[in-house]
Amino acid sequence: EPEVTQTPSHQVTQMGQEVILRCVPISNHLYFYWYRQILGQKVEFLVSFYNNEISEKSEIFDDQFSVERPDGSNFTLKIRSTKLEDSAMYFCASSEWGAGAPYEQYFGPGTRLTVT
Amino acid sequence: KQEVTQIPAALSVPEGENLVLNCSFTDSAIYNLQWFRQDPGKGLTSLLLIQSSQREQTSGRLNASLDKSSGRSTLYIAASQPGDSATYLCAVPWTSGSRLTFGEGTQLTVNP
Numbered sequence: 743e744p745e746v747t748q749t750p751s752h753q754v755t756q757m758g759q760e761v762i763l764r765c766v767p768i769s770n771h772l773y774f775y776w777y778r779q780i781l782g783q784k785v786e787f788l789v790s791f792y793n794n795e796i797s798e799k800s801e802i803f804d805d806q807f808s809v810e811r812p813d814g815s816n817f818t819l820k821i822r823s824t825k826l827e828d829s830a831m832y833f834c835a836s837s838e839w840g841a842g843a844p845y846e847q848y849f850g851p852g853t854r855l856t857v858t
Numbered sequence: 859k860q861e862v863t864q865i866p867a868a869l870s871v872p873e874g875e876n877l878v879l880n881c882s883f884t885d886s887a888i889y890n891l892q893w894f895r896q897d898p899g900k901g902l903t904s905l906l907l908i909q910s911s912q913r914e915q916t917s918g919r920l921n922a923s924l925d926k927s928s929g930r931s932t933l934y935i936a937a938s939q940p941g942d943s944a945t946y947l948c949a950v951p952w953t954s955g956s957r958l959t960f961g962e963g964t965q966l967t968v969n970p
Contacts, residue, residue: 773955785902785947787957798957833901837955844890844907845954851901 744768746850748834754856755824763819763853765834772839774817775847776809778802778830785833791817792839824857831855860885864948864961871938872969879933879964881948886926888950892958893922893933896945905946906933938968 747766755761767774776788789799791809808820817836821828831854835847861884871877881891890909894902906922908915908931914923921934931948945965949958 775957777958784962785949785958785960787959790955790957792955797955800957831899839955844909845951846890846892846904846907847951847958848904849894849902854899 744770746834746836746848748832748850748853750853751851752854752856754858757826757857758823761821761824761855763821763832763834763855765817765819765850766815767817767834767836768848769815770838771836771848773797773837773845773847774809774811775835775837776819777833777835777849779833779852780830788819788832821855824855826857829855829857860888860950860952860959862948862950862959862961864946864964866964867962868965868967870967870969873938873940875938875968876934876936877938877966879935879946879966881931881933881961883929883931883950883959885952886929887952888926889953889956890951891922891924891931892949893920893931894947894949896947896963898945902947935966938966940968940970942966942968 774791779785789803790797806822831852834850837845837847865880893905908924919936945963947963949960
């Protein structure tokens with residue numbers, strides 16, 4: 743069964759460093775998303791991406807964050823200068839697009855980001 | 859702004875019991891509703907999706923209902939097993955392809 747994959751599974755970085763989290767969405771999906779979950783808190787939406795542009799973003803997704811689809815398979819989230827409060831589990835998700843599509847979102851296993 | 863609430867926050871039951879998890883949302887203008895399972899430190903596994911026009915959806919021992927007008931959904935788990943122990947999350951988007959707003963989850967423990 744097709745699945746969303748994410749790398750790395752765990753990333754440790756120092757405050758102020760740049761990190762890139764990578765995702766490979768399900769191949770026939772056209773909507774891509776990033777969410778995060780701070781330990782013990784709700785899953786929060788960051789950004790959605792469709793047709794090579796951001797379609798929606800939350801107030802969390804400020805200038806420190808960016809997303810890119812560098813090729814036909816990868817979808818990345820970049821955090822330019824990490825802060826302690828960016829420590830969280832980051833989830834990538836994807837969904838189908840089209841008339842009659844259920845837009846069910848399928849999630850990857852997550853990348854645990856630890857900022858020290 | 860959509861708010862999603864799940865009750866109870868935690869539930870502990872003996873194996874074999876039937877149980878109901880509750881999800882409520884403040885804005886009834888939803889496109890669908892998804893129920894997820896999350897194991898500790900792991901990703902989210904989609905269990906069921908109910909379209910806004912549907913009242914019910916079933917998968918194996920799981921049955922989810924949706925009452926859009928009252929802003930409620932329930933997840934019924936029949937004949938619970940220890941392997942069902944996990945956190946169950948519900949989430950709603952307001953339109954096709956839009957962000958999911960999540961509840962806090964119900965942490966379920968099924969005791970052998």
